[in-house]
Amino acid sequence: MSDTMIRGTAFGKEVRFFAADTRETVEEARRIHDTWPLCTAALGRLLTAAAMMGTMGKNEDDVITLKIEGDGPVGSITATADHNAGVKGIIYNNHIELPLKTNGHLDVGGGVGRGMISVIKDFGMKEPYVGQTALYSGEIAEDLTYYYAESEQIPTSVALGVLVDRDLSVKQAGGFIIQMMPFASEETIAAVEKKLSEFGSVTDEFEKGKSVTEMMESLLSDMEIEETILVSYSCNCSRERVRKALVSIGRDELEKLYDEGEPVNLHCDFCGKDYSFSHEEIGEIIVSS
Numbered sequence: 001m002s003d004t005m006i007r008g009t010a011f012g013k014e015v016r017f018f019a020a021d022t023r024e025t026v027e028e029a030r031r032i033h034d035t036w037p038l039c040t041a042a043l044g045r046l047l048t049a050a051a052m053m054g055t056m057g058k059n060e061d062d063v064i065t066l067k068i069e070g071d072g073p074v075g076s077i078t079a080t081a082d083h084n085a086g087v088k089g090i091i092y093n094n095h096i097e098l099p100l101k102t103n104g105h106l107d108v109g110g111g112v113g114r115g116m117i118s119v120i121k122d123f124g125m126k127e128p129y130v131g132q133t134a135l136y137s138g139e140i141a142e143d144l145t146y147y148y149a150e151s152e153q154i155p156t157s158v159a160l161g162v163l164v165d166r167d168l169s170v171k172q173a174g175g176f177i178i179q180m181m182p183f184a185s186e187e188t189i190a191a192v193e194k195k196l197s198e199f200g201s202v203t204d205e206f207e208k209g210k211s212v213t214e215m216m217e218s219l220l221s222d223m224e225i226e227e228t229i230l231v232s233y234s235c236n237c238s239r240e241r242v243r244k245a246l247v248s249i250g251r252d253e254l255e256k257l258y259d260e261g262e263p264v265n266l267h268c269d270f271c272g273k274d275y276s277f278s279h280e281e282i283g284e285i286i287v288s289s
C-alpha cells in the first residue's frame with residue numbers, strides 16, 4: 001500500500017482541503033537520515049506539510065520549500081516538494097533526544113525552539129515568492145497555521161502527526177490542511193471549528209484503522225474529492241546535476257582537486273546517494289568547462 005493524498009472541497013465548495021497518509025514516505029526519510037524519534041517526528045511533520053502544499057501550485061514544475069530555522073537542538077529542517085507530492089528533506093541534527101512532554105508526546109517544539117519558518121514557492125518566475133513568519137510553538141502544524149493567517153491571510157487549520165513505533169520505525173504519519181474560502185459563511189466556519197475542537201489527532205485516527213478519506217469525512221460535510229495523488233520520498237539528483245555542481249565551484253577549485261590526484265566523492269544530503277568522479281573525469285570537466 002502506497003501513501004496517498006486527497007484534495008478537494010467541502011461544505012458546498014466553501015472549504016478546500018488537503019489530507020495525506022505519509023507513513024511510508026516518513027519511514028523512508030527516517031531510514032535515509034537515520035533519525036531518532038524526536039527528529040523523525042520533526043522532519044516527518046515538515047515533509048507531510050510540504051507534500052500537501054506542493055500540490056497547491058498550478059504548474060507541473062512548481063516547487064515549494066519549507067524551511068524551519070529554530071534555536072533548538074534539532075537545528076534547521078528543510079523539506080522540498082514538487083507538484084506531484086514527491087518530497088525530500090534534510091534535518092541538521094538527526095540524533096536529538098529530549099524528555100517526553102507531560103502528555104507523553106515527543107517534544108518537537110522543544111527540539112525546534114524559537115525562530116522562523118519560511119515558505120519558498122518557486123513557480124518558475126525570476127525570483128521565488130518567499131513568505132516568512134516567526135515560529136509560533138515549534139510544533140510545525142501550529143507554526144504553519146500561524147503562517148497562513150499572518151503571511152497569506154487565509155484562515156487555515158493544519159494538523160500533522162508522526163507516531164514512532166517501539167522499534168523506532170514510523171508507525172503512523174500524516175496530516176491535513178483545511179482552508180476557508182473567502183466566501184465561506186459564518187455557519188460553515190462555526191461547523192468546521194466545532195468538528196476540529198472535537199478532533200483527537202491524525203495518528204489516533206489512523207491507529208483506529210481509518211483511511212485518510214474516512215478521517216476527513218469525520219471532519220467535513222458535503223466532501224468532494226477532486227484528486228487522489230501518490231505521495232513519495234523522491235530526490236531528483238543525478239550524476240549530471242552533480243557534475244554541474246562541480247563545474248559551478250570554478251576552474252581554480254577544480255584544478256586544486258585535480259592536483260590532489262584522488263577521486264572526488266560527493267554525497268547528496270537529501271537522499272544519501274554517493275557520486276564518485278575519477279581523477280580522469282575531473283580532468284575532463286576542467287577541459288570542457
Ligand SMILES: [Zn+2]
Nearest residue numbers: 235237268271
Ligand atoms: Zn539525491
